[in-house]
Amino acid sequence: MTNIKEIPPQHQDVQPGIESEMSPLPVYDDGKKGSGKLKNKVALITGGDSGIGRAVAISFAKEGAEVAIVYLNEREDAEKTKELIKGYNKEALTIATDISSEENCKKAVAEVLNKFGKIDILVNNAAVQYPQDNIEDISADQIQKTFSTNIFSHFYMAKFILPHLKEGSAIINTSSVTAYKGKKILLNYSATKGAIVAFTRSLSQSLFEKKIRVNAVAPGPVWTPLIPSSFDEKEVTEFGKDTLYKRPAQPAEIAPCYVFLACDDSIFMTGQVLHPNGGTIVNS
Numbered sequence: 001m002t003n004i005k006e007i008p009p010q011h012q013d014v015q016p017g018i019e020s021e022m023s024p025l026p027v028y029d030d031g032k033k034g035s036g037k038l039k040n041k042v043a044l045i046t047g048g049d050s051g052i053g054r055a056v057a058i059s060f061a062k063e064g065a066e067v068a069i070v071y072l073n074e075r076e077d078a079e080k081t082k083e084l085i086k087g088y089n090k091e092a093l094t095i096a097t098d099i100s101s102e103e104n105c106k107k108a109v110a111e112v113l114n115k116f117g118k119i120d121i122l123v124n125n126a127a128v129q130y131p132q133d134n135i136e137d138i139s140a141d142q143i144q145k146t147f148s149t150n151i152f153s154h155f156y157m158a159k160f161i162l163p164h165l166k167e168g169s170a171i172i173n174t175s176s177v178t179a180y181k182g183k184k185i186l187l188n189y190s191a192t193k194g195a196i197v198a199f200t201r202s203l204s205q206s207l208f209e210k211k212i213r214v215n216a217v218a219p220g221p222v223w224t225p226l227i228p229s230s231f232d233e234k235e236v237t238e239f240g241k242d243t244l245y246k247r248p249a250q251p252a253e254i255a256p257c258y259v260f261l262a263c264d265d266s267i268f269m270t271g272q273v274l275h276p277n278g279g280t281i282v283n284s
Contacts, residue, residue: 017225034062047126051224100148204271220277243278
């Protein structure tokens with residue numbers, strides 16, 4: 001797997017960003033063969049068109065799952081992910097919608113059920129972030145957009161999928177290292193990621209009797225389209241250099257956490273958070 005040594009200056013004007021416009025391109029497939037850990041499973045992944053979501057979709061397909069990816073408007077990225085999933089001889093469904101809307105989440109779940117007849121795995125992964133140096137500059141609209149996309153959608157998706165989940169199903173939420181150590185220019189983003197941790201822990205208790213596991217992954221810096229679409233050119237060149245590895249992770253280095261939490265290897269884990277963050281000690 002190619003590690004990121006240097007990131008050239010770059011910026012994209014619209015979130016959540018376009019993967020095909022990044023330099024270097026992220027690595028979303030580690031090239032390793034699957035072993036059937038998710039055979040006959042159906043997974044729904046929000047933000048599955050690019051970044052961590054694309055890497056998870058590819059990894060799930062390699063392990064035998066059919067995959068539905070929900071994305072906002074990055075059609076080219078979504079179609080590329082669909083093509084890659086099909087390359088592993090698995091069915092793929094792409095759904096373009098804004099998951100900050102409860103009704104859109106309901107329709108997306110119905111579309112997946114109509115296509116595959118069931119859902120076994122939910123990955124709540126889509127997110128936005130809007131850096132601001134001062135809390136005075138964070139508008140009510142920005143707070144609403146960040147929370148609606150990053151955490152409200154988790155409630156909506158879980159709510160509409162739950163009646164269709166069976167014993168052994170899994171819900172995996174994407175949190176962040178910022179939930180634990182914070183980030184001064186990402187106040188509202190960090191707050192949503194902290195909420196995701198609490199949501200994960202609480203929902204795991206709520207669904208325990210149904211034998212549905214709920215866990216989360218809290219990555220550190222990862223080279224995804226959200227980075228050049230969030231930060232200015234200079235900040236992008238420095239991204240991830242504050243980790244012990246002195247670089248951001250590749251999405252393919254994060255995806256195995258999701259495979260582990262989706263399959264029976266993690267059968268004795270619920271309400272937990274995995275921390276592929278480049279060496280940051282979070283003590284929680």
